[in-house]
Structure formats: structure tokens, C-alpha cells
Amino acid sequence: NAGVMQNPRHLVRRRGQEARLRCSPMKGHSHVYWYRQLPEEGLKFMVYLQKENIIDESGMPKERFSAEFPKEGPSILRIQQVVRGDSAAYFCASSLGTGSSYEQYFGPGTRLTVT
Amino acid sequence: GENVEQHPSTLSVQEGDSAVIKCTYSDSASNYFPWYKQELGKRPQLIIDIRSNVGEKKDQRIAVTLNKTAKHFSLHITETQPEDSAVYFCAAISSARQLTFGSGTQLTVLP
Numbered sequence: 392n393a394g395v396m397q398n399p400r401h402l403v404r405r406r407g408q409e410a411r412l413r414c415s416p417m418k419g420h421s422h423v424y425w426y427r428q429l430p431e432e433g434l435k436f437m438v439y440l441q442k443e444n445i446i447d448e449s450g451m452p453k454e455r456f457s458a459e460f461p462k463e464g465p466s467i468l469r470i471q472q473v474v475r476g477d478s479a480a481y482f483c484a485s486s487l488g489t490g491s492s493y494e495q496y497f498g499p500g501t502r503l504t505v506t
Numbered sequence: 507g508e509n510v511e512q513h514p515s516t517l518s519v520q521e522g523d524s525a526v527i528k529c530t531y532s533d534s535a536s537n538y539f540p541w542y543k544q545e546l547g548k549r550p551q552l553i554i555d556i557r558s559n560v561g562e563k564k565d566q567r568i569a570v571t572l573n574k575t576a577k578h579f580s581l582h583i584t585e586t587q588p589e590d591s592a593v594y595f596c597a598a599i600s601s602a603r604q605l606t607f608g609s610g611t612q613l614t615v616l617p
Contacts, residue, residue, distance in 0.1 A: 433607045
């Protein structure tokens with residue numbers, strides 16, 4: 392099963408530490424999206440990446456958050472100096488991104504808890 | 507940017523009855539409308555989608571309708587079963603390719 396993979400599934404960090412979340416897209420997919428879901432809320436777009444390029448980061452906070460999708464390896468969402476408000480489920484999704492292929496398939500998510 | 511509104515926020519139906527969830531969107535350039543089902547603690551799963559050149563699409567017990575003029579689309583689930591209980595999200599994509607989600611509907615199917 393070459394579905395979207397995310398790790399870790401659960402991550403606990405103390406305030407001020409760094410969190411690194413990883414996402415491997417489905418085989419053949421070159422477009423990756425990160426979404427954040429607060430408890431009992433909907434999903435909010437954060438950032439859209441292609442290999443080595445950030446296409447749209449309009450949903451990502453300007454400070455402490457960064458994302459990359461290197462030529463080799465998974466996409467990484469990095470949160471520096473975490474605060475309690477960063478506690479959420481972070482989902483990535485991938486798509487083919489070609490032509491009219493819009494379908495996005497989600498990974499299992501990383502549940503970040505900041506203590 | 508795009509804004510998607512979803513109603514109702516909670517919906518309870520008896521097993522075997524139908525369930526309807528409605529969404530409206532604001533960006534007339536949006537051209538793809540997926541629906542996701544999310545069970546507690548799980549990932550959102552794509553269950554059906556519709557493109558702007560189609561008015562209706564059906565897949566077994568699930569159907570989606572789209573009214574481009576009114577900018578609204580709906581999910582219809584017939585012959586509901588307890589395993590249909592979950593949170594359902596509508597979404598819309600415009601040329602920006604990012605999904606804008608509705609706020610979700612908690613569907614409970616009562617046995």
C-alpha cells in the first residue's frame with residue numbers, strides 16, 4: 392500500500408522545543424499540502440509544496456513555522472519554539488498535480504501535544 | 507479567498523433514513539468539490555467528488571449535487587447505516603489548488 396505516510400503519529404513537546412513532522416506522499420505524487428486541525432474543528436490549509444518549491448504558504452504563520460520538500464526524502468513541517476496553541480493534528484495530503492487531477496489523499500496525521 | 511459554509515453542524519437520523527448535508531462557496535472560480543469522511547482519530551477519507559462541469563454524481567448510496575449558479579453543493583446519503591456515523595467535510599478548490607474546508611457535520615445514525 393503506497394498511501395501517504397506521516398511520522399511520527401504522536402509527538403509530545405515541551406514549550407520552547409522544536410517539532411519536526413514528516414510526510415511521504417503517495418507514489419507518483421509530486422504535490423504536497425499541509426493542513427492543521429484543531430480539536431473538534433475543520434482542517435485549515437497551511438502550505439502547498441512541490442519538489443524543492445514552496446508554491447503557496449499563505450496559510451502558514453509567518454513566525455516559527457517552516458516547510459520544505461527536498462529533491463530527495465519526505466516533506467518536513469518544522470515548528471520552532473512550540474507553544475500550547477500549536478497542539479493540534481497536522482495532516483499532509485498529496486496529489487498528482489497534473490492537468491485536471493485535483494484529488495488530494497490524506498496521511499494519518501501527526502498529533503502534536505505541547506506540554 | 508474562498509469561503510465554504512456547511513450546514514448542519516450536527517445531524518441525527520434513524521438507520522435506513524436519508525441524510526443531506528449542504529455547503530455553499532464564495533469563489534465562482536472554484537471548480538472541484540470533494541467530500542471527506544473523518545472517523546474519530548482517523549484521517550479524512552475522500553468519499554466522492556464533483557467537478558464544475560457536472561451537476562450530479564452518484565456512487566452507490568452516496569450522491570453529490572452541484573448548483574454553480576447558486577454556488578452550493580450537497581451530499582446525499584441514502585439508506586444510512588451505523589457505520590456512516592462520522593464527521594463529514596465538504597471542500598472546494600480553485601486555481602490555487604488548496605482545499606478550503608467547511609466546518610464539518612457530525613452525522614449520527616441511530617440503530
